[in-house]
Amino acid sequence: MPVVQLQKRIFNEVPVEKEIFQNIVTLKHITNLVWYNNDDQVTNFTIKAMLSDADSRFGWCYLSCNFCKKKIPENLYCQKCRKELKFPQMRYNIEMKVTDESAKTTFLLFDSIAQKLIGLSCYQLLNKQENDIFSGE
Template sequence: MTEVEEFKSKLPKDELCLAIVESKPVGQVLGVSDKDDFFFHTPRKTIAELSESRQVEKCIVMCTIAAIDSDMGWYYLSCKVCSKKVVQVPNDTLDDGEDENELMFSYYCNKCKCYNPKLLPRLYKLHLFVLDNTGNSKFLLFDNLALQLLHQPCIELTGPISDEIHGPDVIPLELQNLVGKTHF
């Protein structure tokens, strides 16, 4: 029996007409947004509870941003051509001592297989020191969560790209303004 014949055999045999009805997500039917649904169904934890937990799960932590760790940078650099992350590689040039400003590294794109591609600061990666009344921790926020905090894409904070790109250890004012604020 073909799939069509099997389907027809499952239809009611009475004279009633069938209507095609589009399904709606439960959130729309109940008047609850996905965001509200997330906050309603996701457990809340303190930093101490999070530290004691031995299982991977989603949770909401209300905490205050105490500081931003700039040692590892606050954004990823990507290749403007392929949008993939670029890596720093040491320069092969010998240091003759004449040019003190010469960079000791260059960038390499693994996908395009080229050195020093045009760069684009693509995504946030914020290393935050956070605390609540139960303890402190370090959180790593990638682009989507950082964007919700800042309401600005990463490229707006880094500015236009030129050959002189600001180092990722330079923290813009918009990021500095997060310090001392409480979020969940």
């Protein structure tokens, strides 16, 4: 199994248009890597794959703390911040099934990436759904 020591990288040192052609790998390559967890290191890979399904068994959004962004229970109390929240935020956490010619795997689309792909915040999407239901669309 290959071992990867992530290289420290300064964001925006290479334009995205060039970067997408630089580190092209297969899903099998990614799923076979052993990762060292170091918060200040980033590695980007480009994968040509197909989003085959969204897995909603565990939901696709969650209530979160406005301050630390952690998931909170229905009683609206954040254990980490030790605060009761009056207006928690809804955030995306979408499990996507991804396939290419070499493998199948699941990617998690967290809030910031999901917002970019969908074009709406989780709150905006939930409001749109609610409005569509009540308007009969």
